Amino acid sequence: MSLELVTILDKDGKAQRGKDPNLPPEELQQLYKLMCATRALDERGLALQRQGRIGFYLQSTGQEASHIGSAYALQASDWLFPAYRQPGILLLREIPYEKIIAEWFGNSGDTSKGRQMPVHYSFRQANFVSISSPIGTQLSQAAGAGMAAKARGEDTVFMTFCGDGGTSSNDFHCGLNFAAVYKAPVVFVCENNGWAISVPNDKQTASDSMAIKADAYGMPGVRVDGNDILAVYRVTKEAVERARRGDGPTLIETVTYRIASHSSSDDADRYRDKDEFEAWKKKDPIARFQRYLKHKKLWSEDFEKECVEGSRDEIAAAVKVAEALPPVGPETMFEDVYMNQTQHLKDQKKYLHDLVQQGGVGAEIGHFPL
C-alpha cells in the first residue's frame, strides 16, 4: 500500500486546477519573503561558523517550504515543539534577528543564556519550546501538552517536528501512540529530508513511507511534496483544523531534501551521491514558489531584491549588534538549575568565583568558538 504524494505546484510553478488554496497576494509575498530570509539567515550562520566566529551551525537549506508552510497553518496561540531544522518559524513568529543570532554567540543576549550549542533555540514569547539534541523527545512532550489542553477544554493545537531519523526513535512510537489513544490535538510533521546524518531512508525503515506508519497508530497519515509550500500549507491546515475540532492527531510526512551537510561538522560528499544531490537542487522550493508568484504577477526584480538583499542587510546589521553583546558571567553557570539555588550550588559558585578572582582559571581551555 502506497500513499499518494500530495502536490499542488508543478515544476514550472503552476498550481493544479482546483487545488490552489488561493491565499491573498500579500500572504503569498510574505511566505516568499520568509523563505528567502530563512535561507539568508542559514547562509550567514554557516559563514560565521566557517570564519570561526561561532562554534557550530545546522542548516535548513532546501527545507524552507516544508517548515514554514506547515507552521503557517497555525494560530499564534498554538504551540511548537520543534526539532532543529525549523528556523523559519522564528521569523514567521517575528523573533528579531538579533535574538536568534545572539543564541549562536551564546552571549548575554541569548534567551537561553549561552547554555546550549547554536541553533537550540527557546522562545517562550513565540510558544516555541526549547530544542534539545536527543532525537524525537519533543514528540511525546507534544502529545502530553495536547492531552493537557484537551483535558482543560482549551483549543490550542500543538505542532511538533522530527526528521526521517526521528521516526526510528522511542518517542516517535510513544508520542504518536499516546496522542492517538487520547485524541490529542497534535500535528506531527516528519520532514523527510532523505538523510539522518549519513544514513539514508532505506536504512531507517522498511516501510513504503513514513506517513504510512500513522495507519498503525490509528491516525491519518499524509505524504506531501515538501518543496511545494502551497501543498504543505494545505495539508497541514486540514490537520490543524482536524486537531482543533477534537478529531485527534495527524502525521504529515513532507518529502524534501537536506541540501546542506548534516551540520558544520559534517561533509555529505563522503557518503552522498552527487547525482541525487544535483537532481534535488533543481527542485528548489524557493525557485518553484518564485515561478508561481511570477504567474500570479506578484514577483518583480525589486521585490526579489527586497526579499534577498534586504534580508541579508538586516541580518548583517543584526550580527554586528549580537556579536558585540557582552559574554555571560561565570555566576550564571549556577542559575536556573533549580528555581532557588541550593546550598551546594551556592558553595560551588563561591568556589568558582574565588578561582576566577585569582585569575588564570580556564585559560588553557580557551573560549568558544574553538
Place this chain on the structure above:
Amino acid sequence: MTATNPQAGESKTGTKVMTMLEAINDAMKVEMRNDDRVVVFGEDVGKKGGVFGTTMGLHEQFGENRCFDTPLSECGILGAGVGMALYGMRPIAEIQFLDFIYPGFDQIVSEAAKMRYRSGGEYTCPMVIRSPYGGGIRGGHYHSQSSEAYFCHTPGLKVVIPATPADAKGLLISSIRDEDPVMFLEPKAIYRHAKDEVPLGEHTVELGKARIAREGADVTVLCYGAMVPVCEKAADLAAEDGRSVEIVDLRTLVPLDERTILESVKKTGRVVVVYEAPKTGGFGGELSAIIAEKAIEYMEGPIVRVAGFDTPFPYSLEHLYMPDPKRVAAGIEKTFVW
C-alpha cells in the same frame, strides 16, 4: 475526611494512623482537591488504583481527566508528563517499579532535568515522578533495585525518599508544590509495614531538611528509606553494647541537608553510612566523601559503609544482599574497633 470530622482511627488532634501507602494516597487527594492542575497517571493507576494501591479511589473521586491509565510505555508516560508540565499542569507520573524506568530515562535526564537551565528559565518542568523502589519484597532483579544514585547524579532533579508515613505525606505534598522536577522514590518494603500518626489535611515537610530519627552521642548512622527502620533495630543492638547511636534520616538526597549531617558527625566523631544500593558508586559514597572533605578532623574512626553488594539484585539470596540490623550493628562496631 477532615480534621473536624474525625473517624475511626483518627485522634482528636487532627491525625490518623495510616500506613505509608495510605499517607501517599492521602497526599495526592489533598493536592488534587487543592489544585486542579494536579493530574495522576501511569500504568494501572485508574480503576485498579495502582498495583500497590497508592492511587486507590482517585479515578473514582476526580474522574478520567485527573487520574488515568496510560499505554504500557515509561517513555510515553514521562515524555507526556514533561509536555503537561511545560503546558502548566502539575503532573504526577507513576512508574510502576523503579526497575522499569529506563525506557523513559532520556525524558528525565535530558528533558525534565535540563528544561529550566537550557531555556534560560523560560520553560520549567514542575513534575513529580513517583516510583516504588528497593528490595525486601522478594521481587528479584526487576522489582527490587535502588537506583537513586543515577538521579542524584543529574543536576536539575530533586530526589526525595520518605521513611515514615507522616513524612511520605508531607514530602509528597511539598514535591507536588515544588517548581522543579522531583523523583519521589517510595520504599515499597515498608509501604504497609510502617503505621503511624499522620496529620490530616494540609501537611508539608520542607525538601532539604533531614530528620534526627533518634538522638545519640557516640556514633552517627546516615540512612534513608527502608534502611531507617533497619538502622533503628541496629541501634537497639548496639545499645546492648553500650553504644549510643544517633540516626539521621536524610529524607531528601537532593538537595542534601549537609548541615545536619555535619553537625551530627562532628558531635559523635563516628559515622556509618547505610544504603541498600550496590556499594560502588552509590549515594553513600558521596556522603562519605562529604564527611571526609568537611569533617575528617573530627573523626575518631573510619567512615564505614554498609550497603548492598556489587552484584545484580539476587532473588533467593535477598536476605543476605540487603543490609540488615546485624550487618549495620557490625558496621557501627567497626567505627570503634578497627
